[in-house]
Amino acid sequence: MSPPAERDLLALAAIAASGVALVSLLSAASAPAGSSGPRRAPRRIRSGRAATVKTAQELNRAAGTLAASVLADSSVEHYRGSFKNKAMYTPLAVSALTLATSIHGTADMRPFAHKARDATYLLAAATGMIGSGFHLYNVGKRVGGFSWQNVFYGAPIGAPMAILLSGLLGFCSERVREAARTRPRIFGLPAGRTIAAVAGAGLLGTTGEAGLLHFRGAYHNPFMLLPVTLPPVGAALLLSAAAGGSGRTHRFTRGWMRVLTAMGLAGVGFHAYGVSRNMGGWRNWSQNILNGPPLPAPLSFTGLALAGLAALGLMRAHPDA
Amino acid sequence: MSGDPFHATRAHDGRAPDVFHPGGWVPMRQYRESEPVDFAIVGTGAGGGTLACKLAEYGFSVVALDAGPYFRPLEDFASDESEQTKLYWTDDRIVDGANPLQLGGNNSGKAVGGSTVHFAMVSLRFRPEWFKSRTLLGYGADWPLDWREMWDYYTEVEQALKISGPVTYPWGPPRPRYPYRAHPLNGAARALAKGCEALGINWTETPLATLSAPRGLAHPCVYRGFCISGCSTNAKQSALVTWIPRAIAAGAEIRDLAMVGRVEVEPSGLVSGVHYHRDGVWRFQRARNVVVAGYAIETPRLLLNSATARFPEGLANSSGLVGKNLMAQSNQAVWGRLEHEVRSYKGPPSLAITEHWNYEDKGKDFFGGYSYMSQGPLPQLWANTLFSARGLWGESLVEAMKDYNHVVGLRIVGEMLPQESNRVSLADEVDQYGLRIPRVTYSWCDNDKRLIDHSLKFMSRALEAADADDIWIQDDDTCHLNGTARMGSDARTSVVDADCRSWDIPNLWICDGSVFPTVGGANPSLTIQAIACRTADRIRALARRGELNAAVPRQTSIRQRSTEVHRS
Numbered sequence: 001m002s003p004p005a006e007r008d009l010l011a012l013a014a015i016a017a018s019g020v021a022l023v024s025l026l027s028a029a030s031a032p033a034g035s036s037g038p039r040r041a042p043r044r045i046r047s048g049r050a051a052t053v054k055t056a057q058e059l060n061r062a063a064g065t066l067a068a069s070v071l072a073d074s075s076v077e078h079y080r081g082s083f084k085n086k087a088m089y090t091p092l093a094v095s096a097l098t099l100a101t102s103i104h105g106t107a108d109m110r111p112f113a114h115k116a117r118d119a120t121y122l123l124a125a126a127t128g129m130i131g132s133g134f135h136l137y138n139v140g141k142r143v144g145g146f147s148w149q150n151v152f153y154g155a156p157i158g159a160p161m162a163i164l165l166s167g168l169l170g171f172c173s174e175r176v177r178e179a180a181r182t183r184p185r186i187f188g189l190p191a192g193r194t195i196a197a198v199a200g201a202g203l204l205g206t207t208g209e210a211g212l213l214h215f216r217g218a219y220h221n222p223f224m225l226l227p228v229t230l231p232p233v234g235a236a237l238l239l240s241a242a243a244g245g246s247g248r249t250h251r252f253t254r255g256w257m258r259v260l261t262a263m264g265l266a267g268v269g270f271h272a273y274g275v276s277r278n279m280g281g282w283r284n285w286s287q288n289i290l291n292g293p294p295l296p297a298p299l300s301f302t303g304l305a306l307a308g309l310a311a312l313g314l315m316r317a318h319p320d321a
Numbered sequence: 322m323s324g325d326p327f328h329a330t331r332a333h334d335g336r337a338p339d340v341f342h343p344g345g346w347v348p349m350r351q352y353r354e355s356e357p358v359d360f361a362i363v364g365t366g367a368g369g370g371t372l373a374c375k376l377a378e379y380g381f382s383v384v385a386l387d388a389g390p391y392f393r394p395l396e397d398f399a400s401d402e403s404e405q406t407k408l409y410w411t412d413d414r415i416v417d418g419a420n421p422l423q424l425g426g427n428n429s430g431k432a433v434g435g436s437t438v439h440f441a442m443v444s445l446r447f448r449p450e451w452f453k454s455r456t457l458l459g460y461g462a463d464w465p466l467d468w469r470e471m472w473d474y475y476t477e478v479e480q481a482l483k484i485s486g487p488v489t490y491p492w493g494p495p496r497p498r499y500p501y502r503a504h505p506l507n508g509a510a511r512a513l514a515k516g517c518e519a520l521g522i523n524w525t526e527t528p529l530a531t532l533s534a535p536r537g538l539a540h541p542c543v544y545r546g547f548c549i550s551g552c553s554t555n556a557k558q559s560a561l562v563t564w565i566p567r568a569i570a571a572g573a574e575i576r577d578l579a580m581v582g583r584v585e586v587e588p589s590g591l592v593s594g595v596h597y598h599r600d601g602v603w604r605f606q607r608a609r610n611v612v613v614a615g616y617a618i619e620t621p622r623l624l625l626n627s628a629t630a631r632f633p634e635g636l637a638n639s640s641g642l643v644g645k646n647l648m649a650q651s652n653q654a655v656w657g658r659l660e661h662e663v664r665s666y667k668g669p670p671s672l673a674i675t676e677h678w679n680y681e682d683k684g685k686d687f688f689g690g691y692s693y694m695s696q697g698p699l700p701q702l703w704a705n706t707l708f709s710a711r712g713l714w715g716e717s718l719v720e721a722m723k724d725y726n727h728v729v730g731l732r733i734v735g736e737m738l739p740q741e742s743n744r745v746s747l748a749d750e751v752d753q754y755g756l757r758i759p760r761v762t763y764s765w766c767d768n769d770k771r772l773i774d775h776s777l778k779f780m781s782r783a784l785e786a787a788d789a790d791d792i793w794i795q796d797d798d799t800c801h802l803n804g805t806a807r808m809g810s811d812a813r814t815s816v817v818d819a820d821c822r823s824w825d826i827p828n829l830w831i832c833d834g835s836v837f838p839t840v841g842g843a844n845p846s847l848t849i850q851a852i853a854c855r856t857a858d859r860i861r862a863l864a865r866r867g868e869l870n871a872a873v874p875r876q877t878s879i880r881q882r883s884t885e886v887h888r889s
Binding site: 142143153215216277287 | 483487488500501502503505506511514515518526533534535536540541543554556
């Protein structure tokens with residue numbers, strides 16, 4: 001088999017794996033708890049312990065969704081870049097590991113932080129930081145420097161932030177999980193509010209990335225306006241929740257997060273339609289998946305909205321979190 | 322495939338080819354020859370195609386005739402340079418003068434959609450001062466148009482074609498943002514940018530009439546590089562896929578393979594229609610107004626060939642200027658070799674541009690200006706260039722072709738000055754239709770030579786600054802024809818007025834690049850289309866005031882009619 005064919009398969013396999021993982025994550029979210037497996041806890045228990053573990057699992061799920069998005073997206077984009085720099089394999093490996101870790105965490109009912117998970121999430125965060133540096137360097141070194149041309153077509157500056165956010169949310173998940181007998185804190189701050197702030201900031205950053213790339217596409221489809229209008233509202237609601245007092249129910253914010261979760265999933269469908277708008281449509285998938293809008297990118301919104309929901313849930317269970 | 326478009330007309334029986342679907346059709350209104358239409362338009366390119374669309378949308382009855390075939394790009398265009406020479410007007414013509422023009426791909430088109438079917442898509446606005454070049458810059462002739470008015474029409478055309486351009490344009494007065502974003506630069510464009518930055522001048526992405534995002538039924542550009550050989554993906558926003566579908570939807574009729582040989586003049590002195598050759602016979606379409614939009618050679622040829630006892634020197638020619646002041650644009654290039662691969666054929670050929678010398682007047686020893694752009698010749702064109710401009714043949718040509726992927730080039734679009742001695746006249750020989758063929762006479766003046774010399778020296782420096790070696794110059798090439806029926810404010814010194822209406826015959830109009838008094842150092846297609854849009858607006862205004870020989874515009878369209886012809 002020729003190397004390009006191998007790479008085709010690699011990219012496809014990564015996308016398929018991400019899809020399967022995502023489906024499993026989401027189905028885990030909707031499956032009746034306690035229906036199988038010794039690790040599952042009875043539902044509807046609102047004890048602090050159950051609530052923190054549940055929130056931790058939800059955060060694992062959010063981190064996993066982001067990791068799945070990064071795995072699929074970096075597979076396609078770095079394949080497109082011919083893995084010119086060997087370091088371009090790094091986000092594939094790290095996001096795959098983060099995804100596996102998140103699946104592990106989602107299934108784990110124990111109220112203890114897991115050292116291997118902690119290490120993986122920290123590695124993911126570090127990868128995001130370093131990746132952003134690489135991408136900035138790539139854009140800056142092109143002729144014209146930090147021009148519109150280069151931020152459009154150079155390495156996407158915001159993309160590595162998704163794996164950074166995945167790592168941060170995963171790390172938060174472990175802190176929440178180990179706080180079963182105490183007030184959930186992260187670096188001394190109330191966990192729920194901290195996670196809400198992280199998810200809100202992440203939504204704003206992701207909006208920036210979507211805004212830039214949809215501007216590149218000249219907003220030729222009116223639906224391209226949705227990911228630059230709905231998420232900032234969600235971010236404002238989350239930041240407001242983070243800054244607000246206790247005792248609020250955040251029903252509207254929760255509803256908005258569900259809208260954003262759905263928007264991220266719908267975005268994948270819109271991007272699939274976008275792929276079909278290129279010459280040859282899906283019949284020419286091997287070229288158009290690379291040319292068209294990035295299929296997995298909108299899942300970042302889903303991941304962050306899930307994190308927002310987890311934070312709000314924690315704040316409901318622990319008003320002082 | 323759906324028939325041979327060269328030997329059988331496609332636009333007839335109430336339908337026209339659907340350029341967006343292989344084998345498809347769209348319903349098309351048809352007009353009787355015996356009943357005069359408001360406008361018979363000769364030519365369907367940047368001028369005629371645009372005008373046909375706008376006039377039909379304003380409710381006038383329009384028949385637009387083109388000598389060329391009606392292509393469906395998705396199925397008729399091959400990825401083969403030789404095959405695609407079918408897009409050029411290669412009928413017999415005679416060229417002479419001190420610098421005879423090479424006629425073909427750079428300056429002619431014979432197809433519905435005209436030259437826009439194979440143009441390089443470069444869509445530039447003229448520098449405002451050029452519209453008053455005699456008064457403000459001391460050369461050429463003033464246009465009777467105001468640049469601010471043109472700025473609005475440029476915007477209309479840019480929106481209609483969804484021009485992909487830079488977020489901010491570095492030269493000239495402010496303009497609205499281009500509707501679509503610029504395309505990614507290829508290796509050749511990056512070399513231009515590097516040279517400009519080294520020499521301290523601005524560069525930008527070229528505003529191009531090819532899509533950087535989907536639009537309707539058209540796909541975005543796939544960067545296959547066959548733009549000037551006919552875009553087979555419909556990303557190119559030619560008149561064929563933009564204005565003409567709109568024109569048909571609004572009720573215009575397009576007649577392909579219809580060569581107009583003579584404009585008929587009545588004893589009253591008004592024109593009454595056009596004689597055209599189609600399906601092997603000469604036919605006559607009656608019209609209240611005739612618009613000649615055949616470009617800078619065929620327009621004067623038709624006007625001269627339509628001479629009558631009343632107009633023995635040809636139509637619209639009381640000034641004696643029909644056919645005179647032909648202007649090509651200089652198109653010289655500098656080529657070099659880069660150590661790393663460039664693969665300049667990837668993508669549209671001219672992805673980056675500098676208009677520095679169009680807007681900078683200091684440091685020049687010539688009038689006018691020039692822009693220069695990165696280049697992306699396909700292999701056959703490149704082999705021809707190496708042979709014709711560098712004299713390579715045999716083993717040396719084969720060796721040079723091995724460097725094809727490393728070649729980098731810069732090419733100007735330069736302003737040549739209007740001279741009456743540069744002209745289109747009629748030869749005694751006749752063509753396949755029995756019509757006298759045009760003689761095209763062209764010589765460079767000293768100013769033209771100084772401009773070329775300046776550009777070649779400057780571009781050589783730019784290539785050196787981009788680390789190219791083995792640099793050589795291609796000093797004899799031209800492109801884009803304009804002039805031959807210039808517009809002006811005085812009937813004695815021009816052929817048409819600012820509305821493109823002939824001074825001599827009030828229902829005869831000329832709407833193409835022929836009307837340019839000067840050409841500037843920018844590709845003319847956007848300006849031709851902007852003038853066509855303005856002309857349509859003026860015609861509508863004149864009709865409303867009762868100053869036009871036309872029916873009162875109706876507001877009906879083909880969509881409102883029964884669609885007895887369905888897509889197959």
